[in-house]
Amino acid sequence: MALLDIKNLSVSVDETEILKNINLSIGKGETHVLMGPNGAGKSTLGNALMGNPQYEITSGNIYFNGLDLKDESTDKRAKAGMFMSFQNPLEIPGISLSSFIRNAIIQQTGEKLKFTEYRKNLSNNMALLSFDESYKERDLNVGFSGGEKKKAEILQLLMLKPKFAILDETDSGLDVDAVRTVSEGVREFQKSGEGALLIITHSTRILESLHVDRTHILVKGQIVESGDGSLVDKINKEGFERYLAE
Amino acid sequence: MERERTEVNDIDRSIYDFRYSDEDFYKVDEGLTKDIVLQISKEKNDPEWMRDFRLKSLDIYNKLKVPDWGPDISGLNMDDIVTYVRPNTKMTTSWEEVPEDIKNTFERLGIPQAERTSLAGVGAQYDSELVYHNVKDEVSELGVVYTDMESALTGEYEEMVKEHFMKLVPPTDHKFAALHGAVWSGGSFVYVPKGVKVDIPLQSYFRLNAAGAGQFEHTLIIVSEGADLHFIEGCSAPKYNVANLHAGCVELYIGKNAKLRYSTIENWSKNMYNLNTKRAVCEEGGTIEWVSGSFGSHVSYLYPSSVLKGDDSHAEFTGITFAGNGQNLDTGAKMIHVGKRTSSFINTKSISKAGGISTYRSSITVLPNAEDSKASVSCTSLMLDDISRSDTIPAMDIRTDKVDIGHEAKIGRISDDAVFYLMSRGISEEDAKAMIVSGFADPVSKELPLEYAVEMNNLIQLEMKGAIG
Numbered sequence: 001m002a003l004l005d006i007k008n009l010s011v012s013v014d015e016t017e018i019l020k021n022i023n024l025s026i027g028k029g030e031t032h033v034l035m036g037p038n039g040a041g042k043s044t045l046g047n048a049l050m051g052n053p054q055y056e057i058t059s060g061n062i063y064f065n066g067l068d069l070k071d072e073s074t075d076k077r078a079k080a081g082m083f084m085s086f087q088n089p090l091e092i093p094g095i096s097l098s099s100f101i102r103n104a105i106i107q108q109t110g111e112k113l114k115f116t117e118y119r120k121n122l123s124n125n126m127a128l129l130s131f132d133e134s135y136k137e138r139d140l141n142v143g144f145s146g147g148e149k150k151k152a153e154i155l156q157l158l159m160l161k162p163k164f165a166i167l168d169e170t171d172s173g174l175d176v177d178a179v180r181t182v183s184e185g186v187r188e189f190q191k192s193g194e195g196a197l198l199i200i201t202h203s204t205r206i207l208e209s210l211h212v213d214r215t216h217i218l219v220k221g222q223i224v225e226s227g228d229g230s231l232v233d234k235i236n237k238e239g240f241e242r243y244l245a246e
Numbered sequence: 247m248e249r250e251r252t253e254v255n256d257i258d259r260s261i262y263d264f265r266y267s268d269e270d271f272y273k274v275d276e277g278l279t280k281d282i283v284l285q286i287s288k289e290k291n292d293p294e295w296m297r298d299f300r301l302k303s304l305d306i307y308n309k310l311k312v313p314d315w316g317p318d319i320s321g322l323n324m325d326d327i328v329t330y331v332r333p334n335t336k337m338t339t340s341w342e343e344v345p346e347d348i349k350n351t352f353e354r355l356g357i358p359q360a361e362r363t364s365l366a367g368v369g370a371q372y373d374s375e376l377v378y379h380n381v382k383d384e385v386s387e388l389g390v391v392y393t394d395m396e397s398a399l400t401g402e403y404e405e406m407v408k409e410h411f412m413k414l415v416p417p418t419d420h421k422f423a424a425l426h427g428a429v430w431s432g433g434s435f436v437y438v439p440k441g442v443k444v445d446i447p448l449q450s451y452f453r454l455n456a457a458g459a460g461q462f463e464h465t466l467i468i469v470s471e472g473a474d475l476h477f478i479e480g481c482s483a484p485k486y487n488v489a490n491l492h493a494g495c496v497e498l499y500i501g502k503n504a505k506l507r508y509s510t511i512e513n514w515s516k517n518m519y520n521l522n523t524k525r526a527v528c529e530e531g532g533t534i535e536w537v538s539g540s541f542g543s544h545v546s547y548l549y550p551s552s553v554l555k556g557d558d559s560h561a562e563f564t565g566i567t568f569a570g571n572g573q574n575l576d577t578g579a580k581m582i583h584v585g586k587r588t589s590s591f592i593n594t595k596s597i598s599k600a601g602g603i604s605t606y607r608s609s610i611t612v613l614p615n616a617e618d619s620k621a622s623v624s625c626t627s628l629m630l631d632d633i634s635r636s637d638t639i640p641a642m643d644i645r646t647d648k649v650d651i652g653h654e655a656k657i658g659r660i661s662d663d664a665v666f667y668l669m670s671r672g673i674s675e676e677d678a679k680a681m682i683v684s685g686f687a688d689p690v691s692k693e694l695p696l697e698y699a700v701e702m703n704n705l706i707q708l709e710m711k712g713a714i715g
Binding site: 050051053074075089090093095100139160 | 664667668669670671673675677678681687688
């Protein structure tokens, strides 16, 4: 059985249907890419999977690790092993990046952390992301640049080690170097465990050095084509025009 | 001034809600009459001038009207309030001599422990009288006087008290100032001599235990030229179904180039009418810093005022107010610029939830002579749901052109996106909201001594419990 099974999923925002009848299966450790033009509903799928209350599931089901997630709250989904890297991470004053991640790990595992071990792990991952270590004591995302916010998201991904992570436009708005660093972090995540990924993107830069198992093209709320990693190269050359022609 | 920071254990609500019997305590009858005022005066062995002062205040009280511009206080009936309750003990300087029930109260509030670890002196008031008062020797040796008001009134500081008592807040100020003048009891007197810098804070804790009673403590602090002091005030009471009243009065005299920081965490129970008056006056180059956390009470009227009398004097007010279900908290600050090149800074945060009403009210007055002065106001409100209310009523009366005034007000709802973001990391909705509220309050908690910052955070966590659904 797949790790994530999306069955006939339709999603509305403010009573407008955005996603229609989505079917998608992601197995343990697999990396899937969701591509599509702006406004196709890519982020809507991410938000619906993560349980954002502003997105209403009008029909269909989401099964994750054998659980029916449709009516579960976002924190329960996270505890079950889901994660989402946000397109626009929120600024939260009053809690440092370091204590926030620590807090989240404790919430999810219910276990106490060895402080020194945690610090070491955090430092290593920050180094991997070329993330200035002084940021760990700064308030979560407050005053971070776009690139630093995305690094902070990938840092959380590496620290929380989810079973399944959605990366929602993690590469958008980043310069070439920052995309490379973030991509490095994602590759580390692929390497280090059995975590599955759904990478939502409308460009292909972040994918250049990553292994991709499946690619799905979302247009106007529907998956119009699925294929292996080579579909990414095809999109890279041809763009989405041919899907939009009809 | 270096601020001492210490660790204290977490608290839970029960530490405020327990209460003990007051059967053996001496009480005056309910209500307010000349006889009752005379009886209180006699019980307290007032000097004659104080007895006359009380009677004069009573007359003023009877003439003044209840304020009609703020939250409704019609639920407060003075005929039902017991204005004087004396615990059955004398004041002592040793916790061992404090009766068990009362000692337990303060133990549970963590006062003796805080005294051992981080305070230069402690006063503890139970109902109308101080039951414990002590100052560390090294502080007394500097000539610092920290005592209960009654001792100051009948001892060698009588003249000093007479010269300052209710001169800054006269009984004519408003109806509840007059009430205070008539029935005041307890409180603290502090005198810091010229040039003396007290490194660690003094603290008074006020506990109102008796149902249907009022607490009217008077705090008088005189910080002489070039001296420096941090004073902390804490208040709490158990919950009753009848109205309780707090009409204290705080008068702070800050000398030339002197500095006083006055920190308060107020957590009265939610049947309390908190009609408190606090005022400071700064001489040339003097500084007053107010730090204020208002969490409790049913209704509060609280606007600490600073009179910047001397040239180059400075006032800061940092405050947070948290209004929950059934609470109407009207809080803010007043700044009066009299001297030249005076400066004032107000920074407040208010939070309302579950139908609570939080109003920020302030006034800045700059008199014609206060040239080259600066005043800045920043008030931010956070509403946690659709049924709560938040208002800001800032008033300014500026009588000179040579002045620099800044004002910034923000009112907002808690961000659903931020809650979702935190929840996506496995944090529950309740904890996510508490985290956001704590972060919002953070600039204020940073100003508090650590044990109070911890207490404030705990209060926020407690207030946030059950905030969902």
